Amino acid sequence: MNIFDVIGPVMIGPSSSHTAGAVRLGNVARSILGEPVLEASIGLHGSFAQTYQGHGSDLALVAGLLGWATDDARIPSSFDHAREAGLSVTFHKENLGELAHPNTVRFRLKGRQGGASVITGASIGGGRVLVTDVDDFPLEFTGDFATLLVMHHDRPGAITLVTGILSSQGINIAQMRVSRKQKGALALMVLETDQPVGDGTIRAISSLPQVEAVRRIQAM
Amino acid sequence: MTEKLSLQYWIAQAEEKNTTFANYCIQNQVEALELTAEEILERMESMLAVMREAVQTGLQGVRSVGGLVGGDASKLDEYLKSKPEKAIGGTVLSKAITMALAVGEANASMGRIVAAPTAGASGVLPSVLFTIAESYHLTDRELAKGLVVAGAIGMVIASRASLSGATGGCQAECGSAAAMAAGAAVDLCSGTPSQVGEAVAMVLKNMLGLVCDPVAGLVEVPCVKRNAGAAAQAIVAAEMALAGIKSAIPVDEVIDAMGNVGGSLPKSLRETALGGLAATPTGRAWSKKLFGHIEE
Numbered sequence: 171m172n173i174f175d176v177i178g179p180v181m182i183g184p185s186s187s188h189t190a191g192a193v194r195l196g197n198v199a200r201s202i203l204g205e206p207v208l209e210a211s212i213g214l215h216g217s218f219a220q221t222y223q224g225h226g227s228d229l230a231l232v233a234g235l236l237g238w239a240t241d242d243a244r245i246p247s248s249f250d251h252a253r254e255a256g257l258s259v260t261f262h263k264e265n266l267g268e269l270a271h272p273n274t275v276r277f278r279l280k281g282r283q284g285g286a287s288v289i290t291g292a293s294i295g296g297g298r299v300l301v302t303d304v305d306d307f308p309l310e311f312t313g314d315f316a317t318l319l320v321m322h323h324d325r326p327g328a329i330t331l332v333t334g335i336l337s338s339q340g341i342n343i344a345q346m347r348v349s350r351k352q353k354g355a356l357a358l359m360v361l362e363t364d365q366p367v368g369d370g371t372i373r374a375i376s377s378l379p380q381v382e383a384v385r386r387i388q389a390m
Numbered sequence: 391m392t393e394k395l396s397l398q399y400w401i402a403q404a405e406e407k408n409t410t411f412a413n414y415c416i417q418n419q420v421e422a423l424e425l426t427a428e429e430i431l432e433r434m435e436s437m438l439a440v441m442r443e444a445v446q447t448g449l450q451g452v453r454s455v456g457g458l459v460g461g462d463a464s465k466l467d468e469y470l471k472s473k474p475e476k477a478i479g480g481t482v483l484s485k486a487i488t489m490a491l492a493v494g495e496a497n498a499s500m501g502r503i504v505a506a507p508t509a510g511a512s513g514v515l516p517s518v519l520f521t522i523a524e525s526y527h528l529t530d531r532e533l534a535k536g537l538v539v540a541g542a543i544g545m546v547i548a549s550r551a552s553l554s555g556a557t558g559g560c561q562a563e564c565g566s567a568a569a570m571a572a573g574a575a576v577d578l579c580s581g582t583p584s585q586v587g588e589a590v591a592m593v594l595k596n597m598l599g600l601v602c603d604p605v606a607g608l609v610e611v612p613c614v615k616r617n618a619g620a621a622a623q624a625i626v627a628a629e630m631a632l633a634g635i636k637s638a639i640p641v642d643e644v645i646d647a648m649g650n651v652g653g654s655l656p657k658s659l660r661e662t663a664l665g666g667l668a669a670t671p672t673g674r675a676w677s678k679k680l681f682g683h684i685e686e
Contacts, residue, residue: 171548173541174433174506176570177515182442183497184455184609186509187556221607221663224456224680226500241440246500295554296508387403 179297181242185277187240187273188218188225191293194390195275196234198301199289201387205281206236207257213264216272218293222261231275232259240297266290271300307349307358313342315362318388320375324350325358328380332359335374341365356382391529395549398642399586400542404583411573411583412535415542434534437504441493441516444503448492450458452499456680458610463492481620486625487618489517494614507566509551510609513617514567515540518575518624525664528578540570540653543590550642550665555602556661558652563646564613564620565597571624572631581632589646591637598644599651601659602667606677612667624632 181190200207212231214222214233220230224247233248234257244251266274271292280286290303301311304319311317322328329348335342342364350357367386376384404414416427423430449467453460466488470477477484493513495501503512519533544553547566552558572589581589597620603612637644658665667673 171545172423173415173430173538173545174423176535176541176544176553177437178504178506179539180437180502180504181509182500183503183509183512186505190505190509190611217607217662220681224606224608224610226455229500241502242500295556297505307595321623335535 172380175296181297182226182230182241182243185225186297187293187295188221188227189230189245190297191273191295191299192218192230193234193238193240193292194297194299194313194347195293196301197237197278198234198387198390199277201334202236202289202301202385203279203281203285203287204385205283205285206255207279208282209255209280210235210259211278212259212261213266213276213278214261215264215266215270215276219263220276220289221258228261228298229316232257234308235259236374250260252322252368266278274302281378299379302344303329304353304358307362308350309349309358309360311360311387313390315364316366316389318359318361318363318367318375319385319387320359321377321382321384322357323382324358325380328378329379330382331353331374332361335371336361336363336367339368339371341367341371393549395546396580396642397590397645398640400546400627401583401587402582404456410415410577411586412539412577414583415538416535418542420537429533431531434537437537438519438530438533440504442520444493444496444512445489445516445520446588447496447499447501451489452495454495454498454499454608455500455609456606456608456610457506458605458608458676459497459610459614463488463495463668466491482525482575483522483622483625486517486521486621489520490514490617490621491614493517494617498608498610498614505547506540507570508555508563510555510613511617511620512566513614514564515571515574515622515631517617518571522575522578526579529680530552532578534572534647535641536578539586540574543570543573543643546642547645547648550645552652558649559600559604559655559660561594561597561600561648561651562615563602564616565594565600567617568593568597568620568624570628571621575624575628576631579632585631585634587629587641589631589635591639592630592635593623594648595637596623596627597641598648601655601666603668604661604663605661605662605668606671606680610679611673611676632637637653657660
């Protein structure tokens with residue numbers, strides 16, 4: 171923690187958890203989809219479901235899906251911009267269970283290029299967020315670091331190849347987690363790195379035969 | 391988890407090096423952030439610019455998203471301008487509470503603010519800093535140093551207690567903001583590092599136990615007016631500390647007490663909108679009117 175975690179972020183009010191955090195969740199969801207969003211169905215759980223309109227959480231989530239920052243003065247009018255951009259959004263209340271953080275959101279996204287993704291994350295206070303599920307893979311990352319999601323086939327050597335490419339580019343891994351649904355099937359690597367990951371590196375990882383898809387989330 | 395920081399240790403270090411608390415904190419952050427002092431202060435100056443705009447936004451008379459607050463900063467501003475002799479707290483206090491309301495209202499109306507430490511408590515620090523800047527003719531560079539002091543105090547509170555209403559009640563938000571503002575004020579008024587610590591201790595003692603009970607769960611009632619109250623508390627504590635008054639309980643222990651009190655608060659008084667003012671008949675009626683349901 172440093173002084174800029176206390177003094178900041180610069181943001182559109184009224185709530186760091188319900189407004190700034192909502193923008194960041196939208197940002198991360200867009201990055202995970204990996205293309206501009208065409209359709210978004212947004213499920214709101216707990217406190218988000220109860221009070222989202224009064225905090226502008228709905229406007230903030232859409233602003234995040236449009237790729238805006240937490241201090242973008244257009245946030246109060248994000249719905250109009252979404253319409254102009256051809257992004258259709260619907261909201262509903264969704265009970266994600268007792269264990270879910272009170273400020274949890276589930277995005278069901280469809281992209282312009284035909285991609286689709288279901289992303290669940292929570293706004294955990296002070297504008298910080300925690301992504302907890304991507305396409306039924308349970309995981310945890312905050313977006314505080316540059317983050318790579320690598321969907322790969324669960325085979326020996328896949329992890330070494332990916333981390334090898336990163337190390338050859340001088341990129342240090344701060345945290346890493348791997349999860350899979352079943353042995354030998356598709357698995358997901360979450361790599362949080364100290365340095366941003368460039369386009370060339372992403373291409374190199376994408377071209378590995380073991381790798382199905384790569385998504386990059388910029389550090390917030 | 392987070393390493394437990396000690397304000398007393400930092401203060402002792404600053405006293406030993408015979409430097410101001412601001413200069414000590416800047417040096418400390420230069421090492422931690424791998425930035426130059428110039429870069430840190432420039433970033434803080436850009437925060438000040440946002441804070442100043444937020445004051446102006448609020449003074450124009452805005453209306454909140456939920457419709458529960460707005461227009462009070464401009465009401466107070468006009469009252470004090472038309473009858474300055476009527477300011478029973480003197481011009482310094484009246485200016486501070488006007489600006490605190492203004493930023494609180496700007497925040498509630500989806501204006502741009504600096505979370506310090508949170509959005510809900512974002513009016514306290516700018517109101518105290520800008521009021522002192524007017525009285526003492528301080529430059530933005532000096533105020534930026536005040537923000538570094540405030541940030542350092544907030545870091546210690548975060549590591550030993552909490553800065554979140556959901557965890558520690560309003561004492562953790564408005565209380566922490568007041569502590570940050572009081573410490574910054576003392577440093578800006580040429581107080582010693584020890585006096586910074588005494589101010590932090592005294593303001594937290596005066597705000598100990600304050601609950602977080604937002605009506606309808608919104609950052610409107612009582613949040614906006616609590617910013618004004620917290621600004622006043624910061625000035626009270628800074629004044630006492632600058633006069634050489636000491637807290638009987640050392641500052642780290644006061645912060646720990648604040649953390650313990652926060653943990654002892656029932657969940658209903660930690661931002662859930664289930665207790666306190668939110669649970670009054672009027673509070674519940676607002677919730678029903680706005681969202682068609684009552685928080686159970």
